[in-house]
Amino acid sequence: MSTPGRTVVVGFGGVCRGDDAAGIEVVRLLRGTLPPQVALVENRGDAAELIESWSGADLAVVVDAVRSGAPPGTVHRCHALAPGAGRHLGSHGLGLRDAVELARALGRLPRRLLIVGIEGADFTLGAAMTPAVRRAAGALADELAERFTRPAPKAEGPAEGRSP
Template identity: 50%
Template sequence: MIVIGVGNSYRRDDGVGPYVVERLRERGVPDEVLAVSDGETTELIDLWDGEDLAVVVDAVRAAPTHPGRIHHLAVADPPAERCRAAHGLDLGEAVELARVLGRLPRRLALYTVEATDIDYGVGLTPAVIEAAGRLTDEIAHLVQASASADTG
């Protein structure tokens, strides 16, 4: 299993992925399960290649926006429309390239949080911090369940 936090911590809400990874690290999730990425397509594929479960956390821009709203997608049910991450990455393109190359993990969960502020600066907006807390809880449970399944 791997948890990949995508984003730029110096672009406010775009840093939600790295923020969640850091909260998971503080909870004792092992470093070998955690990664941070700027979202470059081939880097993502390299990180999740060969994994049983890959969880990707990223910010997304939506119109109209609902700051802090969480979207959860699985590869088994890809969206009908593409969703652009806050930093311009099209996660659908990364997934499709990995599928063509035969480098998708067995299971891929994408969590996106609607961003409100991606200007230069540090720190998440209150709605995104609250969403990141909920995501951290949910992903911590996934990590624990995955570790239990591996040892059971």
């Protein structure tokens, strides 16, 4: 379980089904690049494990492969705390969407939940990730690394010798 105030990035998907590995690939690319308060989790499609991984988190970012008809490698973002949000995200029959609704019913959603879908093309068992999806996963990993390693802005205080 995540510690309150922490961030968790979850790669959701199957590593043996081509582009379905996009979320797992993002997490693997992030290993060793993020501060310790950002947990990285690889999830092979287990909804209960997903709920456990984000419970108590301040922010959960879940990355999954999607099929919406957009060009392969397209990145979709959805803030998923509104009921019904993310309805079309995810390539799993029982998985991400169901985990969000179950966590809502159990009161186990993170404070903020961002679902990021990478549009896939080939979900065939044994296939390799397609080049467009691999590029999108790399770009997303770079974006997340930048976001979570950027120093917090300094609070501006009164100038020396002047009263507030």
